[in-house]
Amino acid sequence: MRGLVFRFAMSMAMGIGVMSGVRAADLPPPLTDADFRPVRFEEAQLGQLLFYDPLLSGNKEVACATCHHPAFGTGDGLSLSLGDGGMGLGLNRVVDPKNLPEQRVPRNAQPLFNLGAKQMTVLFHDGRVEVDATRPSGLRTPLEEEMVGGFASIISAQTMFPVLSGDEMAGHYSENEISQAVRRGTLTGKGGAWDLIAQRVAAVPDYAARFVAVYPDVTAPDDIGFTDISNAIAAFMEFEWRSDTAPYDGLLAGEDSFLGAQARGLELFYGAAGCAACHSGPLLTDFDFHAMGQPQLGPGKAARFERHARDEGRFRVTGQDADRFAFRTPSLRNVALTGPWGHSGAYGDLARFVAAHADPRAALRRYDRSGVVLPEFEAADWRIMDDPAEVAAISAAVEVEPLALEAQEVADIVAFLHSLTDPAMKAGRLGVPTAVPSGLPVPKP
Numbered sequence: 001m002r003g004l005v006f007r008f009a010m011s012m013a014m015g016i017g018v019m020s021g022v023r024a025a026d027l028p029p030p031l032t033d034a035d036f037r038p039v040r041f042e043e044a045q046l047g048q049l050l051f052y053d054p055l056l057s058g059n060k061e062v063a064c065a066t067c068h069h070p071a072f073g074t075g076d077g078l079s080l081s082l083g084d085g086g087m088g089l090g091l092n093r094v095v096d097p098k099n100l101p102e103q104r105v106p107r108n109a110q111p112l113f114n115l116g117a118k119q120m121t122v123l124f125h126d127g128r129v130e131v132d133a134t135r136p137s138g139l140r141t142p143l144e145e146e147m148v149g150g151f152a153s154i155i156s157a158q159t160m161f162p163v164l165s166g167d168e169m170a171g172h173y174s175e176n177e178i179s180q181a182v183r184r185g186t187l188t189g190k191g192g193a194w195d196l197i198a199q200r201v202a203a204v205p206d207y208a209a210r211f212v213a214v215y216p217d218v219t220a221p222d223d224i225g226f227t228d229i230s231n232a233i234a235a236f237m238e239f240e241w242r243s244d245t246a247p248y249d250g251l252l253a254g255e256d257s258f259l260g261a262q263a264r265g266l267e268l269f270y271g272a273a274g275c276a277a278c279h280s281g282p283l284l285t286d287f288d289f290h291a292m293g294q295p296q297l298g299p300g301k302a303a304r305f306e307r308h309a310r311d312e313g314r315f316r317v318t319g320q321d322a323d324r325f326a327f328r329t330p331s332l333r334n335v336a337l338t339g340p341w342g343h344s345g346a347y348g349d350l351a352r353f354v355a356a357h358a359d360p361r362a363a364l365r366r367y368d369r370s371g372v373v374l375p376e377f378e379a380a381d382w383r384i385m386d387d388p389a390e391v392a393a394i395s396a397a398v399e400v401e402p403l404a405l406e407a408q409e410v411a412d413i414v415a416f417l418h419s420l421t422d423p424a425m426k427a428g429r430l431g432v433p434t435a436v437p438s439g440l441p442v443p444k445p
Helices: 008-014 041-051 154-158 166-170 177-184 193-202 205-214 226-240 247-252 260-270 350-358 360-365 388-396 407-418
Strands: 005-007 129-131 257-259
Touching (some): 041 205, 041 226, 129 154, 154 226, 166 177, 177 193, 193 205, 193 226, 205 226, 257 260, 260 407, 350 407, 360 388
Antiparallel strands (some): 005 257
């Protein structure tokens, strides 16, 4: 296969198979404007400021960008984040000795690419936020009947969860008025956590003026609701990280060709390695849930009254045994930028992550913990991996058969994955603002 050129345009024109089995019909259509919700630029500009403003967090120290920064592929470069109780950004983030966190954030910070795509109807590693036309709000979320209307999209709705999480943005029980409202269970309505956040934003004259200018139904500061804030942030994320100008997009459009390792990796991805069985479509995800035997570290996902450190993924949403240890298939757009990889950030090397997916049970048995990236913090991070019974349960749930991949084949697949990196996404379209209306520090590396 050395020197072989994948010529997509020729295959489209002639309708013939290429590269020993990869045909034009095996590949998805290119993304177009029709695949994305329209975004108003002025709304995105307002959302940019809110996204980078720590004002939305309980202790005014954590912004959305703290854990989702373009410098780290819209993540934070860590296996598991430190939200409230941390200082610094990315690999330089450390525990604040004056405000110790209770625990690490249980799951790896997810990338934000292409959230404005109309196909995005399920969010989070466990899919706990989904489009559901049978619900009054149009969404199924953990808030159930408390879920209010007014969110312009599922992307807007997902912003409500980090601001309510003590480990992420709200802070802990007695630290501020927002965390106290969360502790009381007062989330919606007058005096609820969302309302308190909206009052903070409305009290900043620059924000008040911007909301009046952007939203026709906001005529005074008191009209600003949390849904307005979340809608603006969603508009920013959809505009900022729409990713459809990677070399892979040029290939799909018939404007580019692949050589060498990328061409071989493409053939493996859509052929013998079977990656496209789950990583399908132009976003490279089937939006479904699969048990892939990922190592578990950190505090896990447990209710406050529970003592275990397990993260059973989709099972916590559905209660179905078949969903135990299953997690949503992530989109692979810009995947080379988004490490560490896995729902708990267990792999700091993309090639090792790919190899582990080929034979999950074997990878779980020989897992090397040195690849994790964690700020120093006194925590029992390895409770699950230190328990053979817990590891056996994760392994038993794996739903794929092992596949033998040579080191060169893994390297070729990784080369193909680099073709999914969109140069425009390394900084974003609007970028990082120099200042925000609250006057609080903007998160910067």
